[in-house]
Amino acid sequence: xxxxVESGGGSVQSGESLRLSCAASGYTLTITWFRQAxxxxxxxxxxxxxxxLSTAYTDSVKGRFTISRDNSKRTxxxxxxxxxxxxxxxxxxxxxxxxxxxxxxxxxxxxHNWGQGTQVTVHN
Numbered sequence: 001x002x003x004x005v006e007s008g009g010g011s012v013q014s015g016e017s018l019r020l021s022c023a024a025s026g027y028t029l030t031i032t033w034f035r036q037a038x039x040x041x042x043x044x045x046x047x048x049x050x051x052x053l054s055t056a057y058t059d060s061v062k063g064r065f066t067i068s069r070d071n072s073k074r075t076x077x078x079x080x081x082x083x084x085x086x087x088x089x090x091x092x093x094x095x096x097x098x099x100x101x102x103x104x105x106x107x108x109x110x111x112h113n114w115g116q117g118t119q120v121t122v123h124n
Contacts, residue, residue, distance in 0.1 A: 002113045004113055006092065006093050010119075010121070018080045018083065020078040022078075030096045030100060030101060031093055032045075032048075032093070032096065033046050033092070033093055033094075035087075043089075044058060045091070046067040051071075052071075055067055058106070065079065092116075092117045
C-alpha cells in the first residue's frame with residue numbers, strides 16, 4: 001500500500017510563503033494537493049502528472065502556488081506564495097493511478113491513496 005506523508009505546514013502572516021512536501025513510499029503517477037477548511041468541502045488545489053509536464057491549478061491559487069516534483073526523492077512539493085487567510089486549511093496530498101492531470105483531476109473520488117494532512121494557518 002502506497003504511503004504518503006505531508007510536511008511543511010505552519011502558521012504564517014498574510015503575504016508570506018510556505019512550501020509543502022509530500023513524500024511517497026513508492027513510485028507515483030499523478031499527485032494532487034487538496035485542502036479542507038473547517039465546515040467546508042475538500043477542494044482540489046493543484047495536480048501534477050508523473051513527469052511533471054502536466055499540471056493544473058484551481059483558479060484561486062493560479063499565479064501564487066507552484067506544484068513540482070522530484071522523482072528521485074519520490075517527493076512532490078507545493079510552493080505557496082502570497083498566502084491569504086482564505087488559504088488556511090488542512091492540506092492533503094493524494095495519489096491517483098492515471099497518467100497526468102485529466103479533466104477529472106479535481107474529483108477526490110478518483111484518488112486511491114491519501115496522506116494524513118498538514119495544517120496551514122494564515123493570519124491577517
